[in-house]
Amino acid sequence: MKKLLVISIAVSVANLWFFTLFAHNIFLTILLTLESILLVLSFMKVKKASFLALILLVLLSLYTLREFDKSIFFISNLDVDKGKQRQIFYGTELGKLYRNRLGLFYFNNVQVYSSRINNKFFQNLEFEQYLKRYSIFAALLFFVGLLYLLVNKSYVSLIYLVITLVISSLIHINTILGPYLLFPFFNLCMALGLIYLANFLYLHISKRKSTKK
Amino acid sequence: MKKAYLLLLIILIIAAFLRFYQLNSIPTGLHGDAASQGYNAYSLLKTGTDRYGQSFPLLFRSLGSYQPPIYTYLTIIPVSIFGNSQFSTHFISALSGTLLVLVTYFFALTFKPIKNKTVFALIAASLIAVSPWSIMFSRMAVEANLAVLLFALSMLLFVYSLERFRIFPWACLLLGITTHAYYSERVIALLFIPVFIFLFRKDLLKHKFLVAVGVLLFGITQIPHWILFQTGAFSRRFDQVSYFSSEDIKESNPFFQIKIIGQNFLHNYLSYFSLSNLFAELNPALGRLLPGLGAFYGWLVIPLFIGIRDLAKGFSSPYIKMLLLLAIITPIPAGLTGDSFYPLRTLDFLWVITLIVSLGLYTTYHFFQSKLLKTILFGILILYSLFSLFISYFIISKYESKNSFGYSYMKLMDKLPEYQDKTIVIDTGRDYGTGVRVAYLKKYDPLKLQQQLKSQLLSPYYNRVVNTDETYTMDNIIVRKLDWADPCTQNLIIVGDQLLVSPEQVKEHNLNLEFTIPDPAGNKALYGYSTHPKASCK
Numbered sequence: 001m002k003k004l005l006v007i008s009i010a011v012s013v014a015n016l017w018f019f020t021l022f023a024h025n026i027f028l029t030i031l032l033t034l035e036s037i038l039l040v041l042s043f044m045k046v047k048k049a050s051f052l053a054l055i056l057l058v059l060l061s062l063y064t065l066r067e068f069d070k071s072i073f074f075i076s077n078l079d080v081d082k083g084k085q086r087q088i089f090y091g092t093e094l095g096k097l098y099r100n101r102l103g104l105f106y107f108n109n110v111q112v113y114s115s116r117i118n119n120k121f122f123q124n125l126e127f128e129q130y131l132k133r134y135s136i137f138a139a140l141l142f143f144v145g146l147l148y149l150l151v152n153k154s155y156v157s158l159i160y161l162v163i164t165l166v167i168s169s170l171i172h173i174n175t176i177l178g179p180y181l182l183f184p185f186f187n188l189c190m191a192l193g194l195i196y197l198a199n200f201l202y203l204h205i206s207k208r209k210s211t212k213k
Numbered sequence: 214m215k216k217a218y219l220l221l222l223i224i225l226i227i228a229a230f231l232r233f234y235q236l237n238s239i240p241t242g243l244h245g246d247a248a249s250q251g252y253n254a255y256s257l258l259k260t261g262t263d264r265y266g267q268s269f270p271l272l273f274r275s276l277g278s279y280q281p282p283i284y285t286y287l288t289i290i291p292v293s294i295f296g297n298s299q300f301s302t303h304f305i306s307a308l309s310g311t312l313l314v315l316v317t318y319f320f321a322l323t324f325k326p327i328k329n330k331t332v333f334a335l336i337a338a339s340l341i342a343v344s345p346w347s348i349m350f351s352r353m354a355v356e357a358n359l360a361v362l363l364f365a366l367s368m369l370l371f372v373y374s375l376e377r378f379r380i381f382p383w384a385c386l387l388l389g390i391t392t393h394a395y396y397s398e399r400v401i402a403l404l405f406i407p408v409f410i411f412l413f414r415k416d417l418l419k420h421k422f423l424v425a426v427g428v429l430l431f432g433i434t435q436i437p438h439w440i441l442f443q444t445g446a447f448s449r450r451f452d453q454v455s456y457f458s459s460e461d462i463k464e465s466n467p468f469f470q471i472k473i474i475g476q477n478f479l480h481n482y483l484s485y486f487s488l489s490n491l492f493a494e495l496n497p498a499l500g501r502l503l504p505g506l507g508a509f510y511g512w513l514v515i516p517l518f519i520g521i522r523d524l525a526k527g528f529s530s531p532y533i534k535m536l537l538l539l540a541i542i543t544p545i546p547a548g549l550t551g552d553s554f555y556p557l558r559t560l561d562f563l564w565v566i567t568l569i570v571s572l573g574l575y576t577t578y579h580f581f582q583s584k585l586l587k588t589i590l591f592g593i594l595i596l597y598s599l600f601s602l603f604i605s606y607f608i609i610s611k612y613e614s615k616n617s618f619g620y621s622y623m624k625l626m627d628k629l630p631e632y633q634d635k636t637i638v639i640d641t642g643r644d645y646g647t648g649v650r651v652a653y654l655k656k657y658d659p660l661k662l663q664q665q666l667k668s669q670l671l672s673p674y675y676n677r678v679v680n681t682d683e684t685y686t687m688d689n690i691i692v693r694k695l696d697w698a699d700p701c702t703q704n705l706i707i708v709g710d711q712l713l714v715s716p717e718q719v720k721e722h723n724l725n726l727e728f729t730i731p732d733p734a735g736n737k738a739l740y741g742y743s744t745h746p747k748a749s750c751k
Contacts, residue, residue, distance in 0.1 A: 085612075089609065118494075119489070122489035125492075
């Protein structure tokens with residue numbers, strides 16, 4: 001298990017994303033690296049690591065929410081026109097189901113904003129944008145590590161992923177730093193993927209050697 | 214078991230309702246490709262040949278390209294029963310989408326690693342029944358939707374063949390036939406059979422004779438492709454949609470050609486695994502999926518991850534191996550085309566993803582102990598999903614997808630009888646399908662049209678070059694690209710969209726606005742002008 005800690009620290013610092021973060025905000029980079037280590041420790045089921053990881057996540061989230069994406073609630077003239085036209089469609093097709101307080105509130109407010117947040121949420125799930133910050137080979141490591149996490153039901157890591165995805169849906173992510181709250185999670189997945197693949201290859205090679213003998 | 218069949222019947226009824234409800238009016242209009250299939254079916258029914266007078270086409274020449282044949286041949290049945298309507302052209306697709314639910318149920322039943330296979334099969338069937346991708350494409354006259362049904366059926370036979378080897382040749386035969394239903398299956402089938410035999414070589418190679426018969430039958434179904442390959446018609450569509458013939462690639466040296474092709478392929482192939490493409494709204498300008506929805510409902514991303522986990526856990530099972538194999542190869546043909554994420558070309562992949570999501574839903578379903586909690590949770594999610602689907606497809610899409618389906622041109626047909634004493638020229642500038650759409654809806658005599666179109670062929674029926682500049686003359690209606698010498702002709706009505714005639718041209722050519730045709734939202738879409746030639750024309 002110590003291997004995992006060492007490898008995850010190595011993965012955390014040996015990538016382009018780390019250097020971009022470091023060049024722009026040293027304090028944030030330190031916190032994110034610390035969070036990466038805590039996430040690995042919580043995966044290793046070290047006492048209090050999960051608690052500390054979640055506390056640090058709350059602090060990082062509060063810090064991140066300073067960059068709240070106001071465009072989620074910005075209505076452009078184009079949106080106004082589109083909205084007005086759709087109101088006519090809803091009115092024609094739904095009649096009284098639309099023309100009541102609840103219907104009007106849902107279609108004119110809830111639907112527009114929820115759809116924007118939903119789209120932003122899925123933008124965060126575009127793995128391509130993260131892999132550009134590592135390298136093309138990282139894709140394999142990441143997916144193997146993610147599968148390993150899913151199979152082993154590491155709840156803290158998965159809760160971490162869900163929270164960071166939700167928070168990242170509310171902030172500007174198309175910046176040079178990207179959705180950096182996910183940085184520790186990616187490091188964990190890649191470290192796990194690297195260890196799993198290394199073990200797999202080692203076992204495969206030693207099995208071959210023993211059958212040859 | 215009786216209860217399961219009753220539930221399956223209910224699911225089938227829901228699936229049929231979602232696919233056939235208002236099929237004659239939603240989507241609003243008739244796509245040019247659908248009209249082409251419809252008219253060719255009508256022409257085959259009346260004369261035994263297509264609209265160019267070709268007997269038993271192996272591919273149907275249409276609008277600058279070719280259409281795979283099975284859909285058009287099957288459309289003869291609804292056209293003969295229901296007549297020349299929008300419903301008839303969409304019927305086979307809607308029926309395929311409904312039957313896909315049934316095939317998926319039986320396919321899911323074969324999944325041995327699962328304890329309660331019936332529940333899993335019912336979940337998979339339900340998910341297909343209400344999936345946005347399946348509903349949307351089932352309501353369009355697209356060959357791909359028929360192809361996914363045949364493909365799923367052939368996969369069912371392949372799974373059965375692992376236990377009853379005599380089925381293997383039939384599975385190969387059906388997969389071979391599928392390659393005549395849609396383009397993507399040509400590539401998928403060629404990749405699938407050798408990999409399937411390799412994966413299950415221990416069992417299959419005990420029955421070498423049956424494997425050989427299967428491969429032979431598959432080979433026989435490919436003979437028409439070989440014949441067409443010589444003519445250039447086989448690869449015409451691929452030339453149109455792929456990036457292989459782009460200028461960048463043509464002008465590069467072999468090393469860069471490989472590099473560019475590799476990069477394009479990887480980018481487009483991976484776009485089919487993008488979660489935002491699968492679960493969130495695409496750029497609506499693409500018009501490829503429903504407004505506000507992805508191929509799947511957003512909340513299904515959670516069962517997808519659980520399904521992937523289940524796949525990883527049961528990797529050694531042959532069924533899981535087959536599902537993974539399908540997940541890898543089904544997006545390959547779409548990755549070879551120039552568009553990034555074009556769902557129509559990869560319905561087989563979306564079917565596989567639906568099965569993986571169903572696997573995750575099955576695990577989630579068993580995760581909750583309380584029946585009440587399960588009912589409330591799944592009930593709310595299903596109701597909200599169906600509500601989103603209704604708003605997106607039956608309301609927003611009904612009004613906003615009118616341009617792709619030539620709605621206004623269909624409405625124009627009601628107006629034209631008022632001008633029987635005049636010659637009407639309908640411009641085809643931005644919609645090549647206008648001529649065949651008018652011919653289909655007017656039930657224009659196929660023999661007369663065959664004479665016209667045959668003489669306009671600038672290349673043999675099967676060829677790499679397919680011209681689109683055809684003129685359809687049907688009684689007093691002429692459909693072709695507008696010639697600005699036309700306004701010099703007396704007693705003419707010119708019809709086109711708002712980009713056809715500018716206010717300056719109205720003045721210059723002394724045109725008089727006779728009528729306008731609205732789109733479903735009430736905006737002016739088509740304009741009809743009468744001509745009044747002046748001395749300047751002479």
